[in-house]
Structures are given as structure tokens and as C-alpha cells.
Amino acid sequence: MDFFSKYRSQIHTKTMLLMLVLQVFVVGSGWLLYLTNRTDMMQTLAAMSVLALCGTILFARLVTHTATEPIHMVWQAIQHIAPHGEAQPAPKVESLGAGQELVSNLVNHIYQMASVVDDIERTNAKKIQDIHTNFVANTLPLPFLVLDKSDTIVYVNEAAVSYFAVPLDELEGKNVYTALDLSFSDDQTLASWLKEARVSSVTSRSKWERVRIGLPGQKDTRQFDLAAHYNKANPMGYETMLVLFDHTEVYSQDDQAMSFVALSVHELRTPLTLLRGYIEVFDEELGPNLNGELKDFMKKMDASAQQLAAFVDNILNVAKIEDNQLTLQLHEEKWEDVLRTVVNDLRLRAGVRGVTIKATVARDLPTVGVDRYSIYEVVANLLDNAIKYAKGTKEVHLNAVLNKDGVVETSIKDFGLGIDATILPHIFDKFYRNHRNRAQIGGTGLGLYLSRAIVLAHGGQISVSSKVNEGSTFTFTVLPYSKLAEQGKTGDTNGISRGAHGWIKNHSMYRE
Amino acid sequence: MEPTTPTPQPRLKKVLCIEDEHFISELYTRALTRAGYEVDVQLDGQKGLAAAQTDVYDIILLDLMVPSITGIEILRTLRDPRETPKMHARIIITTNLEQRDDVRADIEHQADGYLVKAEITPHQLVEFLGRLES
Incomplete structure (x- = not known):
């Protein structure tokens, strides 16, 4: 017999019992009245009618309460788990007479459904969050990589794939040092930093300038600055995050190159060399024949050229000092x-x-x-x-x-x-x-x-x-x-x- | 600045001037020839290097910024016994280009002399080469 049939028969039995009690009471009390007081029939009938009315009201109340209390409790249970509105205490099913099993069963179902719905909501929220994270990482206009604790690349964003110019599957799942041919400008490398961080830190940050990477099939290396964040306790196993800032153009210019000052100095010195050379030639050839004033001018011209050469050196040296060079x-x-x-x-x-x-x-x-x-x-x-x-x-x-x-x-x-x-x-x-x-x-x-x-x-x-x-x-x-x-x-x-x-x-x- | 006095014939007299600035090489050639040197001029780096490797020169004046190959490259090739097995010439860097100090120190180390052209006159170059013999 299911819980509902059981509940129905409980109500049925209870109602029958109550009806019987009521009838016995009304008929019994009428009969008693009639025998003891010897009143006439009409009076007895009137008294019985009043008693039957009172009994009916009482009976209806009792039946209604018994029949509706389970529904009330189900309503309470629903209110209890409803996400909005006023908080409602959980119904006390054990206090229920008829239908206790049915109600507790229903309430349990309600609670289960609520928790399922809750889970679904939570999962959806997480999914949305994941989509956001993925979107941000992928559309980040900088190459971005994630390494796990064994230096395996577990995530590469789109910018990184296009920067390294290799297919995704040659990066993801591969060891970072074998996948990427990195070289650093000094002893402090990504590997040495990570080694130290793993021993001595929970989280750590570092950055490197002028990191070079050789790319397969490409003659020129790329140069970039690298920023890294290490987190030993990342729950997803995303231990190290790497972001690259490409400076290939600037750094390779620096490499070959001359600063504005160096270039200017070179351009100034060439005519100066000639000027000083020609002054010397003129002095050699004409010097003996010049009068005192012209000789003096010649010397002044030479001194001026020397002074200019010295000044050019000054510019250069100041620039070097400023550059710490x-x-x-x-x-x-x-x-x-x-x-x-x-x-x-x-x-x-x-x-x-x-x-x-x-x-x-x-x-x-x-x-x-x-x-x-x-x-x-x-x-x-x-x-x-x-x-x-x-x-x-x-x-x-x-x-x-x-x-x-x-x-x-x-x-x-x-x-x-x-x-x-x-x-x-x-x-x-x-x-x-x-x-x-x-x-x-x-x-x-x-x-x-x-x-x-x-x-x-x-x-x-x-x-x-x-x-x-x-x-x-x-x-x-x-x-x-x-x-x-x-x-x-x-x-x-x-x-x-x-x-x-x-x-x-x-x-x-x-x-x- | 005194007028040029007749100098004795230099012992190291064959000079190769690798210099793309024509007026400068002209001035240097004039001063050096008058002092008794024989001067060849090469305006191009590759040609200059090839000439230098013939091993007929006593002194090589090497500009660092010349067409087709850098002076530093030429210096390295001339100082590398695998590339240039026979090399007895003195190599003098003549430049107006300013190097980083560490680069300059390295170049000076490989060369027999380092001159900033704007800081010397042709006559002073002759004096400098004269001192190489001692």
C-alpha cells in the first residue's frame, strides 16, 4: 500500500470512528434524557438536534484539521527551501498524526529536488565563470602560458600560439624548456628562479628583460620581457603563469645600434676631422707666407676646431654617464x-x-x-x-x-x-x-x-x-x-x- | 703645428687605408705620402679585407664603419689565424664612431692602435705611425 492510500484509509477510519462516536453520543444522550426526565418526544428531539449540531461543528473542525495539516506541512517545507521571500522554519513532520509517512516522504522529495536545483545553479555559475576566464585569457593581447608543477605547459592562449608560430599541440602538454628555446641575459633564468621558488616560497613573482627565443624555421630570434607568477597552492595545479611582452624591434635596434647621440657624434666628427685636416694643410702650405694677423686667425680657427672636437667628446661622455654606460x-x-x-x-x-x-x-x-x-x-x-x-x-x-x-x-x-x-x-x-x-x-x-x-x-x-x-x-x-x-x-x-x-x-x- | 720637416724613410712603409670617406683618405694619403709612406686606399669593406689578406702591407688603417662589412668584422677576420694565416701588419683603428666602452676596450685589445679621427690631424697620424716602429 502506498503512502497516499494509507493516508486516505487513515482519514477514512478516523472519520468513521468520529461519526460513530457522535451518533452514539447523540442517540445515547437523547435516549437517556427521554428515560430519566420523562419529557415528551418533541423536547427530546430538540435537545438531540442541538447536540447533533454542536457535534457536527466539532467533527467538521477535527476532520478538516486532520486532512489539511499534511498539506500545510508540505507548504511549509516548500517555503523553507524557497530561495526568495521570508525564511520559514522546517515543518515538524513527527508531530503529525495521520499522513506522517506521506508528508515526511514528500518533504524529503522536496528537499532533494531543491538540492539538485541548487547544484545545477552552482554548476551553471561556475561554467559561466570558466567561460569568462577562458575568454579573458584567450583574448589577452599578450602571449600567456600556464605551467604545472612539473614544468609542463597546461595552457597557452591564442596570442602565445601565434607569437611562437607553432601549432598548439606542440606547446600544450609539453615541457616548457623543450617546447621553447629560451635564453636569458644572465644566470638568473626562469628555471633557476622556479627552482628557488619551489623550495622557499608559496607565491613568488619575477621578471626578466631581454629574454630571447629562437623559433623553428625562423632565422631571427624574438626578444621580450617576461613576467612570471608562481603559486604553489593553486588548487587547479596552475602553478606558474607566464606573460610575455615583445620588444623584438626595440631590442634588436638597440643591439645593432647606435643611440641618437652616438649617431650625431659620428656625423659631427667627420666634418670636424676634415676641417682640422684642411686647416693643417693650409697652415703647412700658407703658414710661412701669412702676415701676423692672418696667422693669428689661422690659429684661432684651429683652436676652435679643437674646442668643437672636445665638446663633441663631452656630449658623448655625458650621454654615457646618463645611460650608465x-x-x-x-x-x-x-x-x-x-x-x-x-x-x-x-x-x-x-x-x-x-x-x-x-x-x-x-x-x-x-x-x-x-x-x-x-x-x-x-x-x-x-x-x-x-x-x-x-x-x-x-x-x-x-x-x-x-x-x-x-x-x-x-x-x-x-x-x-x-x-x-x-x-x-x-x-x-x-x-x-x-x-x-x-x-x-x-x-x-x-x-x-x-x-x-x-x-x-x-x-x-x-x-x-x-x-x-x-x-x-x-x-x-x-x-x-x-x-x-x-x-x-x-x-x-x-x-x-x-x-x-x-x-x-x-x-x-x-x-x- | 710646425711645417712638415723632411722625415727619414719609414721602415714600415706600405699602408692600406680602409676608409669610405673620400676626403679623409685623401688628406691621410697626402700627409703619409709626403712622409715617405706608400698608401693604398680601399673604400669598401670587403675589398679592403681582401687587400689586407694579401699580406703585403705593414700598416692597416681601419675605419670601423665601411660599406659591405663592418670594421670589427674585418678586424676579427684579420686576427683569426684560420681566416688569415699570414698577418704581420699593424692594425690601427681609425674611427669617428663611438663604441660602448667595453666594446672599445675589446677592439683596442685586438688592434695595435685606436685613434678617433676628429681628435687628430693628418700630421699627428704620421707621428703616431712613426712611433709604431720603436
Whole structure:
């Protein structure tokens, strides 16, 4: 017998029973009334009718309650699991008399259906989310890869497939290092980073610049920056995410190439070479026959060409310093020889301005550790400035001594314009020049900025003292070679590499 | 700048000038010839390299930016005994191109001299070559 038939027969039995009780009660009580009180028939019938009416009302209430309570409970159960509206407590099926089994069965069905619906909804939401993720990853306009914990590529987006120019099945499911021929610019590679991350991190991020990849069937390599995110605890097993930023064009240009400054310098130097060559030819051929004034002009022309060549070098060196590209090759040099070269080269420029360079170099100077090209620029710039600012005075003094700190100190002194005290603190700034002097003196203000950078890169110091109308003294130091070799922990006579912003890391001498 | 004084005939006298800037090679040829050198000029890199490999020159002036092959390539080929088994010439780099300092150091290491053309006059080049003999 099913739950419903059982419920129907329960109701049926209950109703029959109640009807019987009611009849017995009404008939019994009428009969009793009649016998005991001896009332007449009409009175008895009236009393019985009243009793039967009351009994019927009571009976109807009881039957209705019994019959509708299960439906009420089913309604409660539905309300209980309904997603919207007011929360309804779960029905207490065990309190039910008739139909308890039927109702508890129905309620269970309702609950089961609800949970199925719930699951479907949840699955749909996840599906939608997956579609979103897939859409985002696939339409991401950057190559994107996912690796699992064994370095197998588990996902590649469309941009990556087209970037690597290989079919998807040659990437997905393959080991990243065999599928992709990557090379990094130094020891810190994807493999080394991942190895470390797996040991020491739960999540980690890294990026690399100038990563190269060789592509099958293509001659040129591609170059890109690579960003990676590692997450040991990713529940899907998506351990490492890689995003590539292609810079092939820019990097290969850099590789072959010359910066704007380098190109400009080359273009400036070619006519300068010719200019200086022709001036020399003219001087050789015509010099003996020229009158004093023309001879003077010839010298001025030559000095100007020299000055221009020196300025071109300044531009180049400033650009190198800005790019952190200036590398010094420090060699053991006789300081007197270095100074003599500069003074000889500057004599013409001094001469055309009517200035004599008086150089005094102490006899006991130790050899110094300098990059002869760069330190030449320093002395040349300082002397050139002194000559320019001498203005009407006849001499520029150059002195080199071993100072009390045991370093070689060189000072260059003029007796000319001098520098205002308010300007002095900014004198080594790039492009900084005295406004008052700008009209009177040529130059860009690059020279002192450059000199300071080069001196500091040598491990020396540079300073200035000045008084208006009395002249200026620029003083800088360079290290004796013995001290420098001591700093480098060895007396390597092959020279020491240094950058403008500190020691050059790749020099084996400075590797720990 | 003094007028050219008659110089004794140089011992290393056959010079190959690999230089594509015609006016520069003209100026150098003039100064060197007057000082007693014999000068051949090649304007093209490949032709210059071929000439250099004949091993008849004492001195090679090598510009780094020449057509068809770079000066650095020429330098490497000339210094590689498999490519150039017989090579006794002194190689002097003459350039107006600025290298990165590390590249420059490397080039200087392979060459016998490195000159920035804008920083010297033809006469100073002659003086420089004269010092090679000592």
C-alpha cells in the first residue's frame, strides 16, 4: 500500500470512528434524557438536534484539521527551501498524526529536488565563470602560458600560439624548456628562479628583460620581457603563469645600434676631422707666407676646431654617464705624463686667448690609477674653463701634489672673473651656468658636471673655491695606483674596470 | 703645428687605408705620402679585407664603419689565424664612431692602435705611425 492510500484509509477510519462516536453520543444522550426526565418526544428531539449540531461543528473542525495539516506541512517545507521571500522554519513532520509517512516522504522529495536545483545553479555559475576566464585569457593581447608543477605547459592562449608560430599541440602538454628555446641575459633564468621558488616560497613573482627565443624555421630570434607568477597552492595545479611582452624591434635596434647621440657624434666628427685636416694643410702650405694677423686667425680657427672636437667628446661622455654606460679602464699611469699631454693639447687654445699655462708637478708623485681617456677630459675641461674665465689675466696655474691623505691632488687656478657665492653650490650641476657670465663666456655647463662624475668614478673628490674678480680654483684628487690596487684586493697590472656609478660587477676581480 | 720637416724613410712603409670617406683618405694619403709612406686606399669593406689578406702591407688603417662589412668584422677576420694565416701588419683603428666602452676596450685589445679621427690631424697620424716602429 502506498503512502497516499494509507493516508486516505487513515482519514477514512478516523472519520468513521468520529461519526460513530457522535451518533452514539447523540442517540445515547437523547435516549437517556427521554428515560430519566420523562419529557415528551418533541423536547427530546430538540435537545438531540442541538447536540447533533454542536457535534457536527466539532467533527467538521477535527476532520478538516486532520486532512489539511499534511498539506500545510508540505507548504511549509516548500517555503523553507524557497530561495526568495521570508525564511520559514522546517515543518515538524513527527508531530503529525495521520499522513506522517506521506508528508515526511514528500518533504524529503522536496528537499532533494531543491538540492539538485541548487547544484545545477552552482554548476551553471561556475561554467559561466570558466567561460569568462577562458575568454579573458584567450583574448589577452599578450602571449600567456600556464605551467604545472612539473614544468609542463597546461595552457597557452591564442596570442602565445601565434607569437611562437607553432601549432598548439606542440606547446600544450609539453615541457616548457623543450617546447621553447629560451635564453636569458644572465644566470638568473626562469628555471633557476622556479627552482628557488619551489623550495622557499608559496607565491613568488619575477621578471626578466631581454629574454630571447629562437623559433623553428625562423632565422631571427624574438626578444621580450617576461613576467612570471608562481603559486604553489593553486588548487587547479596552475602553478606558474607566464606573460610575455615583445620588444623584438626595440631590442634588436638597440643591439645593432647606435643611440641618437652616438649617431650625431659620428656625423659631427667627420666634418670636424676634415676641417682640422684642411686647416693643417693650409697652415703647412700658407703658414710661412701669412702676415701676423692672418696667422693669428689661422690659429684661432684651429683652436676652435679643437674646442668643437672636445665638446663633441663631452656630449658623448655625458650621454654615457646618463645611460650608465661609462666604463673606466683604470691603468697605472704617471700623472705627470697625463698632465703634460693635456697641457700640450691645450696650449694652442690658451695661446689664442693670450693665456699661459704654468704647470708645477711635485717630483715625488706616485703612479696613479686612472682611465687615461676619461681623466684627460677632466683636466682638459678644467683647464679650458680656466682659460675661458681668465678674461684679461695672463696665467692659469696647474699644480699637482701628494696631499696629507696620501692621494694625488691637482688644482687648476685662474685669476679672472670668479664665481658668485650664490652660484658656487650649483656649479657641478648639469647645464648650470652663471647667468651673468653666460653672455661673456661660451660653453654649455656640461664640462663641470662631466668632470665631477668622472672624478667620483675614479674614487676621487672634486671641489671649488672662488672669489668674484679674483678667480677660481678647482681641485680634484685621484688615487695612487697602490691604493686602488689595495681596494681591488690585488695588484693586478692589467687594469681595473669601473663604472661611472660604482664598481663594474662583471670584473672577475670583484666577484665574491 | 710646425711645417712638415723632411722625415727619414719609414721602415714600415706600405699602408692600406680602409676608409669610405673620400676626403679623409685623401688628406691621410697626402700627409703619409709626403712622409715617405706608400698608401693604398680601399673604400669598401670587403675589398679592403681582401687587400689586407694579401699580406703585403705593414700598416692597416681601419675605419670601423665601411660599406659591405663592418670594421670589427674585418678586424676579427684579420686576427683569426684560420681566416688569415699570414698577418704581420699593424692594425690601427681609425674611427669617428663611438663604441660602448667595453666594446672599445675589446677592439683596442685586438688592434695595435685606436685613434678617433676628429681628435687628430693628418700630421699627428704620421707621428703616431712613426712611433709604431720603436
